[in-house]
Amino acid sequence: MSLTAGTKLGPYEIQSPLAAGGMGEVYKARDTRLDRTVAIKILPSHLSENPEAKQRFDREARTISSLNHPNICTLHDVGEQGDVGYLVMEFLEGETLAERLRKGPLPVDQVLKNGIEICEGLEKAHRSGVVHRDLKPGNIMLTKMGAKLMDFGLAKASQAGATATSGLTATLTTPPGGHPLTAQGVVVGTFQYMSPEQVEGQEADARSDIFALGAVLYEMATGKRAFEGKTVASAMAAVLERDPAPIFSLQPMAPAALDSTVKTCLDKDPDERWQTAHDVKLQLRQITVGRLQPGVIGSTTVGLAAAPRKQNRPYLRWAAIALIAAAAAAAGYFAHVSHPAPPVWGGLNVTGELGEEGSFVLSSDGRQLAYVAADPQGRLLIWVRKLDSPRGLQLEGTSGAEYPFWSADGRSVGFFADGKLKRIEADGQNLQTVRDAPNGRGGTWNRDGLIVFTPNAVGGIAKVSAAGGTAVPITQTGESMNHRFPHFLPDGHHFLFTQAYGKRGQDGIYMGSTESPEFKLISAGASSNAAYASGYLLLVRDGKLLAQPFDSRRLQLTGAPSLVSDGVRTAFDRRVADFSVAQNGTLVFLSAMAGGQRLVWFDREGKELGVAVPDIGNPTSGLLVGTLSPSGERVAVARSRGTGSDIWMYSLQTALGTRLTFTDDFNESPVWSPDSNNIVFTRNLTDHYELRLKSVFGASEERMLVKSTGNTLATAWSRDRRFIFYAGDVFGANGKAQGVVLDMEGGSHKAMVATPSQGNVFGGSFSPDTKWVAYLSDETGRLEVYVTSFPNHLGKWQLSTGGADGALGTIWTGTGPQTEVVFRDLQSHLISVPVREQGGSLSPGAPRVLLGGRSLASSRFTDLTRDGKRILAGLPQENASTPLTLLLNWTKNLKR
Template identity: 40%
Template sequence: MTPERWDAVERLYHAALECGLDQRDRFLASACEGDEALRAEVESLLAHGLAASDFLASPPADELRAAIASRLDHRVSAPGQYVGQTFGPYTIVTWLASGGMGDVYRAVDTRLNRTVAVKVLPQQPWCDPERQLRFRREAEIVSNLNHPHICTVHDIGVHDGVDYIVMEYIEGETMQQCLARGSLPLARALEYSVQIVDALDKAHRRGVVHRDLKPGNVMITAAGIKLLDFGIATRMTAPTARLGDAPDPTSHGAIAQEPAMATPRYASPEQLEGKGVDARTDIFSFGATAYEMVTGRAAFEGETRSVVIRSVLQEEPSPIRELAPAVPNAVARTLARCLAKAPDERWQTASDLLFELRSLAADNSLDGGVAMRAAPKSPWRERAWWLAAVAAAVLLPLMFTASRLGSDRATPNAPDLRFDVWPEADTAFAASFDVPFALAPDGRSLAYVAVGADGVRRLWLRRFDGASERAQQIAGAEDANTPFWSPDGAWVGFFSRQRLLKVRVSNARVQIVATHAASMAGATWGADGVILFPTGPGGLSRVSADGGPMSAATTGDGSHFWPQFIGDGRRFLYAAARTNGIRLGSVSGEPSRLLMKVPLRISSLGYTHGYIFFGQDASLFARAFDERTLEVSGEPIELLTGIPITQLGRMPFSISAAGPLAFWRYAGGTPATLQWLIEDGRTEPAIEGPARYVGFDLAPDGRRLAFSRRNVDGGADVWVRDLRTSAETRLTFHGFAFAPRWSPDGRRLAFTAT
C-alpha cells in the first residue's frame, strides 16, 4: 500500500471517529464511493480498539501511528506488487483483481505452458493464523469439487512466506458486471440459474456450504457460468444438527459464523444473526442473485450496511412480477421460496431446487417421456455452429445437418425428429439399471422396453416415418432389457432371462444368439457380425450374431461397460470403471489403450460421425475423435444437462448414425407414495407426495421412518423422518446408499452402499 493510500485511510479514520456510531456506516459508504478495500482498511482500524477520546487527547494515537508505520513498512497489499515474480513454476504476468481473501493474478505455468490464475494471500502483520487456515481450506474444499461450473484448483504453495492457490484461468465477466447493464432475458437467467444450483448441489453433496454466493462470485464464460471464491466456505455440521443451532467448532471443518464477512445484500438471515448454516443458506443467497438476474434490481437495498441488514432480516422484497411482469408465475414462486426468512420454508435441498429449475427451463417439459428435440441455445453454440453438427436432431434440423456432415446415410426427405415419445397406453418405460431404448442407425425407429399392467417388461418397436402411429409389441420378448441395433437396422438385439436374443424387424421373429448371457450395461453390434457386451465383473465378452461360443473381448483393468463400435467395425470404445477412463479396444486382438480420462465417473457411451458421447454429473458431452489417428482432440462440448447418471454409469440416451438423439431425464425407479395400512384395510399417506424409494424401515418405537430416496440425478441417500413432526434428516450424501434397516434398540441404522 502506497503512502498516498494511507494518507486517505488516516484522513477517513479521523473523520469517522468524529461521527456518532450510528452515522459511521452512512459516512463511510459516501466517503469511500464504492472503494470496498479502502473502507475495509478504515473499518479495521476503527475496530482496533481506539476510543475517540483517547485519540483526541493525543493525536495521532500511538497505536494508530504504529499500525500505519508498520503497514507502510511492509507495503505488501499493493495491487500488482507480485507482477514479474515467480512462484514455483508459475510466472506472474498481470494483476487481475483484489478481494477480501487475496489478490488474483494471471500467470503462466512454465511446466505445461498454460495460463492459470494465482490467488495470493497478502502478507500482513495483523493477519491471524485463522485467516491463513481459511485460505488453505479454500484450496482443499475446491480441489474436492470437480464440477464443470466450479472453478478448478490446480495447485497450492508458499513462496517466501506468501500463501498462494493456483486455479484455472477463466475468461469472461462477472455476473455483477453483466447485471450493471440491466436484467437478463428470462431464458438466459434460467440457464444460468440451473448451472449455479447444479454447482451448489455438487458442493452440498460434499458437505460444503459456500456462504458467499453473490453476482460478484459468479463468472460468465462462453461455456456457461463458473462459481468462484470459496474463501469463507465451511463444511456442514453433523446431519442431525438443525439450522439455527450454535455451530459446533469441534466438528470437522466447522468454523464460527462471521456475519461481517458475507456480503449483507446476499447473505441469509441466519448468517447475519451469527447462527449455524446449512445448504438452505446458499439457497437464500442464490434466490437473491436470481432475483437480481430477472428483475435487474437487488432484492434487498439500502444506502448503508445496517439498512441492508435490517431489510434482509425484517422486510420482504418487492414481488418479482411487479418489477418484471413477463416473468411467469411459476418462476416467480420458485425464486420467492428461495428468499423465505425461515430456512424451513425455503427449498430444502439444492437437488430439489435444481429439479424445479430444470423443469421451468426446459422446452416441452418431458414429465417422464423420452424426448427427441433441440437443446436450448447457449452463447458458445451460437458462435460455434459447426460443432453443433455432431448431433443432428439435438441442435440442428436433420436435413440441414446431414448435408453439413455429408452423410451418405441421410436421405434428402428425412423428417425433422424433434418431439416427445410416449409408450403405448397402460404401459410405462422400464426404469432399471439398463438404458431401456435404442435408436435405429437411420434414426427412423426406436426400440424400447416398457412395463405393462402385469408388471412384465416387454420389447416394443416404434417407427417415426409415418408407416404406423402405433408401436409394435414383440412376442417372445418378455423380461427384455438393453435393446441395441444391428448396423444395417435389420435386427434388434436384447437380453432376456440369461439369454442374448435378436429379433428381425421385418417379421418380428425372435432368435436365440447365446445362452448364459446377461448384460445391464450396454451392448454393441459390429459391421462384421460381432456382438460385444459386459457379463458382470471383469472384461467384455464377444459372440457372433449368428450364434456360437462366447469368448473374452477385453481383460484386465477392472470391470468394463458400455461398449460402442466405431466406424471401421473392428475397433470399439468402452468404459473402464477402475481407471475412470474411456478406452479403445479391437476385435482383432490389438492391445487396448486409454483414450481419455473422465473426471467423475464412467457413464453410458455413444458414438457417431467421429464424436464420442459421454456423461458427467448429469450433463451430456461430445468430444471429437479422429478415426485415422485414433485420437481424441479438442475439449468436450456440453450438449444437454439434466440427464441422470445412476448405477454402473447408466445415462439414458441413444445416438443414431444418422444424427438424431433420444434421451430420458427420468432417474430410474417408479414414483410411489408410502402408505399406512390400517387394520380395516384402509390406507393413509405416511409421507405426502410420491418419490422414488429404494427401501425403507420403521423404527422400533414407531415414531421414525428410515428410507432411501432417489434424487433428480438418480443417486439415492438415506433419510430419517420424524413421523410426528414430519421433519427429515439426511444421513448420507454420496448418492449410493440403499435399503436402511434399524437396529433392535433403534439407535443405529445399517444400509447397503455401492
C-alpha cells in the first residue's frame, strides 16, 4: 500500500515519500512523541502477502537492531498496524552515493574519507557476525556526519555452517543512472557489485562484502563501474572473468596505492583479497596520512599483504609483519638506510577484551608489547607478546593490573594493582611490590632504575627506586589538579606528564625533572598522555593522534604538529589515550570504534539469564558509564564516538537504541530520575562543565542545572526526587573534591556539602529513604566505601576494608529496613554489604561477593534492579578480539 501525508502508524505521522524500490517503500515521518523526523520503511503492496519478503523484512529489523555504529543507519523502532509492518529508522539528510556519482567521480580526498567510513561500518557489521551481501552506492548515504550504510535486507549471519543462499530468489535492482537488467529470478544482490562466488551461487562471507567494497571504491574514484554489461550474462561474465581498467588510467591524479588497494579487494579468489574491512581501512589511512605521490605507476607502496591462500588467520598476517619489523630493527634498518622506507601499516588482534584506556605499551626497542586483557575467567592480567610471536605470555599474579610500563632495558614491566606499584619480569618471574600507590595513574622507568609515578588520582608525581623504598614527592599540585602519566625523555632526568583538572587553560602537557619540583608547560589543551620518540612529541587532542617536532636536547618544541591518525580511543576523564611508541619507528594505537559491549542479565549467584541488548557500541570509560532506569525498562549509556561521546537510551524490551544528545562535546555519566522520565548528565565543553537535565521523551528542552570550571559528575538521584548527588565544583578547605547535593525543591538548585571527608569524594548514592548517603573517599590513602547520615552527616561507617574500585561508585538497593550498598573491590568483584537502621544508627552486615565471584574487570556497565535481585552487566562481545593498528616507520611523511 502507498501511504499518504497525514497517515498515522502508531505514534508516527507520514509526511512525504522518500524512495521506493523492489523490496521496500520509504517515507519521511514525524515521531509525535519525541518531536523528531524519522524515516519509515514498509513493504510494497505487491509483496505484503509474500512470506519470503516478510521474512526478509523481519531479518532486516533484527540485523540492524544488533548494529549500533556512527556509520550504520540507526533503527529506532519496529511496529505493526493492521497488516502493515514498518521499520522506524534514523532520518538521514544528504544524498546516496549513487546520486552523488551521477555528477561524476569524487575527489580523491573524499574517496579516502568516505571509504574509511564505509570500512568502519562494514568492520562493525562483520565483527557482529553480519554480512551485508548487497553493498552498493544506492545503499550508502553521504551525510554531514559521514557515510552511513543502509538496507541490510539481504544481510545474513556469518556463523560457520550457515546455509548459503543459492539461488534465484530476488529481483535484480536497477543500477543507478542506468537501464534495468531484466531477468526472472536472479541471484541475491546487484550484479555489478557482487563477488564471483555470489554470482556462482556459493556461500557469501565477509570477503564477498570486501569485493563489493572494491567495486564501490573503484566507482567513487573513476565515476565508472568496475564491471559493466548490457545483459545479465555479460555482467556475470565481467565479474567472473575480467579485471577493470587501472584507476590511474581513468584518473591520472589518483594515488597508485589506491589502485593497488582496490585491485586486491577485487581479486577473484576470496583468499587473495583483503580479509577484513579493517585491513582495507588501514590501507586507505596509509594513503591519506602518507600523502603518497599521485599519478606515478611505479610508486612504492609497502602495505599489509592480502592473506595467503587458504589461510584466514589474523595472527599469521601479524606475525609476518612483526617478523619483518623485528628483523629490520635488529639490523638497524630504520637508522641506516639511505632512502627511508615508506610507512607500513599492519594489524594486531589481541585475544580477549583489552582493559580500559592505557592498557598496552611497547618496549623501548619495539620488540615486545605488554598489555592488559581479560583471560577466559574475566580476570584482567598482563600479557607480554614478542612481536615475532603470534601469542602472548600470560603473567600470573598480575590480576587487576592497570597502566603497565616497561623498564628501560625491556626486561621488566611495572604496573598498578591492589593499591600498590608493582613490578614483574617479562617472563613472569620475580613479582615484587615496590611502593604503595592507592590509585596509580601511570609510571616511567629510566636506565638508572628510578621509577617516576603518580600514586593517586589527585595530586603530584613522586619518584622511588625500582628496588623499593621511600617515595619522594617531585611535583606539587593545588585544588583538585593532578599530574599523571609521566614519560621519561632520553636524558633519563626530564620527563613529560599531563596536568589535568586544573583551571581552564592550565591543563596540558608539562615537563618536569627528577631533580627539581619546578615544571613548565610544553603543549596546552592536550586531552591525553604524551610520549617522545624519533624527534617527536606525540599526544592526542580531540581524538586525533598528533606528532610535533621536539628537540630533546634543548627541551622545546621546534615545529607545528602533524596528524598521524584520527579516531584514537581516549578516556578524556582520565586524560589517557590508547597509543604507544618505541624508539625504532614502531607505533601502535587503538581506534575509538574498536571493541563494543553487550548487556547481559545475571542473578545474584552469577547465573546468566539472557542478553538484554546485543550491542551498546563502545561505552566510555570512567565513573558511571551508564545506569538502569528505576522502572527496569531502559538503560542510559554514554557511548564514545572518538572525538566526543553521546548519551544513548536502550529499550530492554526491544534492544533498540535512541540517541539523546547531539552535540560535538563529551556527554557523560547519565543518571535517571526516580520516575524514569528524565536524565541528568555531564557535558564537558571547551571552557567549562555543565550538569544538564533532559527528558528522554523529548517533551522539553534541556536545562542547565550547574555550571562549573571543574569536573562535575552526577551519580545518584534520591527516590523522593528532591536531591541529586554529584562530585566536583565545590571544594573543601583542604583543596579536595567534596560530595555535593543539589536540592531540586522549589527549583532553588541549592548546593550543599553532603559528605565530610579529608579526602576526595565521589560515587555517592542515597538510601531508599534518603536518610543516608554512601560514597567513595581516598582519605586513608586509597579508595574505600563509607556511609554517613544525611543531611546532617552524624556518624560515619566504613563498609569496605580492602579498597574499592572507583569505576562503579556505590549503588544502594532494596526497600524497607534491610537494604544493601553494592560496590566493586580492587579485584573487580561485585560486593554487597547489607545495612540496617537501628535507633537512628546504622548496623552494617558482613560483605558478600555477588555473581559467584565473577570478575567484572572487562565490564564498562554494571547496575542492579531496584530490588537488587538481578544484575545487568556490560560484557565484551563473544569471542571478542581487539584490533590494534601497527604503524612502522611512522615519521617518514611527517613535516618537520
